Amino acid sequence: MAVKVTLPTAFTRHTDGRKQFDSTAQNLPALLSDIDQTFPALSTQIKDEDGKLRRFINIYVNDEDIRFLGGETYAFQDGDEIMLIPSIAGGR
Amino acid sequence: MSYSCKSTAYELKCNECGKSFGNQPLSACPDCLAPLEVAYDLDSARGVFTREAIEKGPANIWRYADLLPLPRGFEPDLPVGFTPLVRAKNLGKRIGANQLYVKNDAVCFPTLSFKDRVVSVALANAQGFGFETVGCSSTGNLANSVSAQAVRLGLKACVLVPADLEPAKILNSQVYGARLIRIDGNYDHVNRLCTLIADEYNWGFVNVNLRPYYAEGSKTVGYEIAEQLGWRLPDNVVVPMAGGSLIRKIRKAFQELIYLGLVEEKHVRFFGAQATGCSPISHAVKQGWDYIEPQRPNTIARSLAIGNPADGPAAAKMIQQTGGWAEDVSDVEIVSGIQELAETEGIFTETAGGVTTAVTARLYAHGRISPDEITVSCITGNGLKTTDALAGHYQQERAVRPRLADFDAYLRELDGIAEHALATAGGN
Numbered sequence: 001m002a003v004k005v006t007l008p009t010a011f012t013r014h015t016d017g018r019k020q021f022d023s024t025a026q027n028l029p030a031l032l033s034d035i036d037q038t039f040p041a042l043s044t045q046i047k048d049e050d051g052k053l054r055r056f057i058n059i060y061v062n063d064e065d066i067r068f069l070g071g072e073t074y075a076f077q078d079g080d081e082i083m084l085i086p087s088i089a090g091g092r
Numbered sequence: 093m094s095y096s097c098k099s100t101a102y103e104l105k106c107n108e109c110g111k112s113f114g115n116q117p118l119s120a121c122p123d124c125l126a127p128l129e130v131a132y133d134l135d136s137a138r139g140v141f142t143r144e145a146i147e148k149g150p151a152n153i154w155r156y157a158d159l160l161p162l163p164r165g166f167e168p169d170l171p172v173g174f175t176p177l178v179r180a181k182n183l184g185k186r187i188g189a190n191q192l193y194v195k196n197d198a199v200c201f202p203t204l205s206f207k208d209r210v211v212s213v214a215l216a217n218a219q220g221f222g223f224e225t226v227g228c229s230s231t232g233n234l235a236n237s238v239s240a241q242a243v244r245l246g247l248k249a250c251v252l253v254p255a256d257l258e259p260a261k262i263l264n265s266q267v268y269g270a271r272l273i274r275i276d277g278n279y280d281h282v283n284r285l286c287t288l289i290a291d292e293y294n295w296g297f298v299n300v301n302l303r304p305y306y307a308e309g310s311k312t313v314g315y316e317i318a319e320q321l322g323w324r325l326p327d328n329v330v331v332p333m334a335g336g337s338l339i340r341k342i343r344k345a346f347q348e349l350i351y352l353g354l355v356e357e358k359h360v361r362f363f364g365a366q367a368t369g370c371s372p373i374s375h376a377v378k379q380g381w382d383y384i385e386p387q388r389p390n391t392i393a394r395s396l397a398i399g400n401p402a403d404g405p406a407a408a409k410m411i412q413q414t415g416g417w418a419e420d421v422s423d424v425e426i427v428s429g430i431q432e433l434a435e436t437e438g439i440f441t442e443t444a445g446g447v448t449t450a451v452t453a454r455l456y457a458h459g460r461i462s463p464d465e466i467t468v469s470c471i472t473g474n475g476l477k478t479t480d481a482l483a484g485h486y487q488q489e490r491a492v493r494p495r496l497a498d499f500d501a502y503l504r505e506l507d508g509i510a511e512h513a514l515a516t517a518g519g520n
Binding site: 008010068 | 125287291386
């Protein structure tokens with residue numbers, strides 16, 4: 001089982017320019033551990049001092065905010081496309 | 093590169109980690125990813141940004157140009173803003189408010205919403221950065237304003253909106269020749285897509301990569317309220333919330349005016365208004381949170397339908413700090429709010445204004461605002477753009493023959509219907 005992870009350009013300075021990579025992580029905590037191992041500099045950027053995901057990052061699974069799917073408890077499905085995006089709002 | 097607007101230097105700064113980033117099309121801190129804000133050398137504005145200097149300026153937002161992030165050489169073109177601040181005695185009587193004002197951006201120039209303020213500042217910067225194409229993710233009003241102002245400046249516009257947007261708001265972008273793209277999803281889907289597009293295309297997205305500059309345009313609502321109250325601050329402000337930016341920028345404007353001595357220091361309480369069908373910020377305030385749980389929007393107030401507002405946590409925190417509150421109202425109450433403002437003050441607002449009016453009424457009813465406090469209710473858009481919200485509420489009556497006798501008979505008939513309705517409702 002593998003999922004495809006996509007990163008914004010701003011993060012690629014920590015991944016040797018790679019915008020996409022595959023992961024066999026089963027869920028979000030496992031994916032973050034995976035990133036810890038593979039891209040330690042990226043891990044530092046997306047987590048705060050306490051090791052928690054920064055609150056200005058949104059995680060999407062196939063166009064849906066992971067928080068609507070159960071957040072950390074959501075079990076990744078084979079072929080899921082995971083996206084990490086800084087949260088920027090429009091509107092008022 | 094650091095631009096200066098007349099006297100006041102400014103640059104992008106991260107409120108979380110405190111780092112500065114000069115001036116560039118960038119919305120999030122590259123290190124901690126927090127939203128960037130424009131910071132000014134306020135002390136250099138002392139003696140320049142004065143009541144007298146402002147009052148000599150044009151009757152539009154450019155009278156406050158000294159404290160807006162405008163690139164060197166920018167020449168203001170459109171007379172945006174400086175909308176009426178209306179004393180709302182009739183509405184006040186109905187809801188128990190003695191000192192209520194309505195800030196009426198339903199008549200903002202050129203596209204009848206407060207978005208004209210933010211877009212004019214954003215596009216000044218788009219030009220300064222050399223973008224040839226500008227765009228936005230929008231719930232309607234923003235797309236209208238980007239489309240209109242871009243054509244005036246000779247910029248290409250590509251605006252993205254949720255597919256279910258009100259037809260009038262779609263037409264009001266297309267008419268200017270903008271490329272309008274309907275996205276099969278809600279606003280949060282559109283916004284996420286725009287973030288990805290801005291990452292790949294060299295476009296100036298007013299509320300993505302130009303967002304820090306864009307958001308500063310909202311401050312002019314605050315400057316105008318203070319000036320129009322005779323250079324004093326109100327006790328309370330009621331503001332609609334979607335992304336959560338406007339309410340914070342009004343406060344920023346008040347704080348700048350206090351810092352520079354244009355108004356006396358005063359503790360102003362900020363009240364946020366949302367539709368219950370999309371109320372992540374008001375929910376956070378009611379729970380005492382400084383974070384947001386995203387929601388899937390389901391409300392007729394589409395211009396406020398942002399389920400995952402990035403400025404939401406900061407807005408929720410700020411409201412609580414000022415001792416304010418946030419409320420949310422149902423779609424039925426939104427329509428009543430539109431009708432109430434129209435029937436009492438002659439102001440026809442869109443659904444977002446119905447939200448603000450209904451929330452204002454509730455804040456008085458619940459005793460959160462006292463009758464004699466000076467309170468400003470911010471109306472941000474025009475009812476002509478969301479007439480579908482009133483569908484079924486007004487019937488087209490039959491035509492009357494052009495004779496006085498027919499007219500008399502018709503009026504008697506109408507009055508009879510009205511009396512009958514009163515009697516059955518228990519009136520006399």
